[in-house]
Amino acid sequence: MVRHTVADVYIVYSSRDPLAAAAAAHLAALLRPRWTVFWDDMIVGDFVEAIEREMPIAGCVIPIWSPAARNSESVRDELALARKLNKDMVPVRVEACNAPYAYGQLSTVELLDWNGDSDHGGFKQLVRKLASVVPARAPAPRASGFADVTLPAMFLSVSSHETHLKPIEAVRALRVFNAKTVLVSAYDLLPERRHRGIVRELTRLRKQGAVVLVDSGNYEAYRRGDSTWTAASFKTALEGIPHDYAFSFDVLRPSKSPTVAVREILAAVARDAQATTKPVIPIVHAPKKSNGNYDLDHIPSMIREIADQLGPPLIAIPERELGPGLVASARTVRRIRAALDTLPFYQPIHLLGTGNPWSIAILAAAGADSFDGLEWCRVVADDVTRRLYHFQQFDFFAYQARVASSPVTAAAMDDDLVDFAGKVAFHNLDVLTRFAAELQTGAASNRLEALVRELLGRENATQLANQIPDLFA
Numbered sequence: 001m002v003r004h005t006v007a008d009v010y011i012v013y014s015s016r017d018p019l020a021a022a023a024a025a026h027l028a029a030l031l032r033p034r035w036t037v038f039w040d041d042m043i044v045g046d047f048v049e050a051i052e053r054e055m056p057i058a059g060c061v062i063p064i065w066s067p068a069a070r071n072s073e074s075v076r077d078e079l080a081l082a083r084k085l086n087k088d089m090v091p092v093r094v095e096a097c098n099a100p101y102a103y104g105q106l107s108t109v110e111l112l113d114w115n116g117d118s119d120h121g122g123f124k125q126l127v128r129k130l131a132s133v134v135p136a137r138a139p140a141p142r143a144s145g146f147a148d149v150t151l152p153a154m155f156l157s158v159s160s161h162e163t164h165l166k167p168i169e170a171v172r173a174l175r176v177f178n179a180k181t182v183l184v185s186a187y188d189l190l191p192e193r194r195h196r197g198i199v200r201e202l203t204r205l206r207k208q209g210a211v212v213l214v215d216s217g218n219y220e221a222y223r224r225g226d227s228t229w230t231a232a233s234f235k236t237a238l239e240g241i242p243h244d245y246a247f248s249f250d251v252l253r254p255s256k257s258p259t260v261a262v263r264e265i266l267a268a269v270a271r272d273a274q275a276t277t278k279p280v281i282p283i284v285h286a287p288k289k290s291n292g293n294y295d296l297d298h299i300p301s302m303i304r305e306i307a308d309q310l311g312p313p314l315i316a317i318p319e320r321e322l323g324p325g326l327v328a329s330a331r332t333v334r335r336i337r338a339a340l341d342t343l344p345f346y347q348p349i350h351l352l353g354t355g356n357p358w359s360i361a362i363l364a365a366a367g368a369d370s371f372d373g374l375e376w377c378r379v380v381a382d383d384v385t386r387r388l389y390h391f392q393q394f395d396f397f398a399y400q401a402r403v404a405s406s407p408v409t410a411a412a413m414d415d416d417l418v419d420f421a422g423k424v425a426f427h428n429l430d431v432l433t434r435f436a437a438e439l440q441t442g443a444a445s446n447r448l449e450a451l452v453r454e455l456l457g458r459e460n461a462t463q464l465a466n467q468i469p470d471l472f473a
Contacts, residue, residue: 027062
């Protein structure tokens with residue numbers, strides 16, 4: 001069943017005016033903690049159909065006056081519909097111009113010199129006006145579709161590709177450590193390469209209270225150049241595997257049409273739901289442009305549409321497809337979160353392949369909720385700086401493992417049956433588990449900004465704040 005948004009605020013503007021478009025984006029980002037917001041950046045499919053669906057159920061309308069708006073037929077049509085529906089209008093002016101004919105009598109908020117600053121006098125006036133028309137809502141808390149998972153969450157990944165532990169060794173280590181969130185690749189669970197003890201270990205993990213998530217296996221297949229790995233292989237791999245959730249078998253090359261791409265992803269989830277009795281989590285991939293870069297223009301609206309139709313426990317997207325660099329990735333997550341926050345429920349975002357603590361903290365602050373990574377069995381984590389180092393450099397951090405919070409980690413250091421790779425893995429598990437707990441505490445107490453600043457240091461944190469001014473808005 002499709003659920004539709006009831007937007008508190010509906011923004012009308014001319015997309016031909018860059019200044020008005022920027023103002024609309026700023027308004028959507030700044031208002032969403034207190035009101036649900038609808039604007040055309042979130043539309044997937046037919047614009048007219050979306051407008052006719054959303055305008056009648058909107059609480060009020062914010063028209064953005066600009067010269068382009070005066071001459072825009074679409075703006076006039078939307079305002080005419082709003083007036084016909086007796087919607088309250090709270091206009092703002094971003095460029096020197098008169099209001100369109102028949103709307104000049106409306107009291108207008110002046111944002112002529114506004115750059116998106118929430119302390120601007122005009123913006124504060126707008127907030128006061130909106131509050132008198134539509135009661136402000138409390139921000140939606142981070143909520144999990146998992147019964148026993150607190151967000152933000154880190155899933156410790158298991159894979160046969162370029163790690164220092166075989167899948168059975170990794171699962172056994174996670175079971176001994178009593179890990180609570182585990183991701184295991186379906187690629188390694190195919191009967192002909194499945195270790196005979198892995199089912200027993202996964203069963204024991206779940207009995208200990210762990211949540212087991214099965215990945216599609218496409219990462220390993222791609223890295224190995226294995227073209228034989230298909231959705232049918234994925235289905236076979238799932239048979240007899242103890243798990244709580246499964247990612248869908250990815251649509252790796254989605255259509256460049258957002259509407260078609262959404263249909264492809266929904267169809268993949270429906271197909272894979274036949275392979276398991278557990279919830280299937282959609283994965284969204286960004287289409288590629290002709291220059292090889294990812295096209296992210298419609299990703300927020302696509303993810304919102306999928307969430308609106310499925311309401312899944314998570315919606316996943318690979319971190320590498322969010323943009324070139326961490327700042328660009330955080331900006332994309334902010335856009336996705338802004339789109340999802342217009343829904344009448346909280347939709348968690350999962351970032352595939354994100355195991356670096358610095359990246360996790362920043363992307364969690366941007367609005368992501370769940371992460372998975374292989375770093376715990378690939379590198380060495382410094383418990384002091386939370387930076388990652390080469391696996392062979394564990395000798396410099398062994399002293400941290402000897403005084404670890406986890407008795408399992410401390411005991412492993414003096415156990416001759418635990419080899420070098422095992423000692424490193426248990427050390428990393430101790431560091432990352434405590435980091436995850438700090439992340440959850442920071443999110444629950446609304447102190448993620450303090451966590452990020454402490455993690456990055458003053459200079460790096462200032463640079464980040466300058467590049468993403470609304471990161472902690």
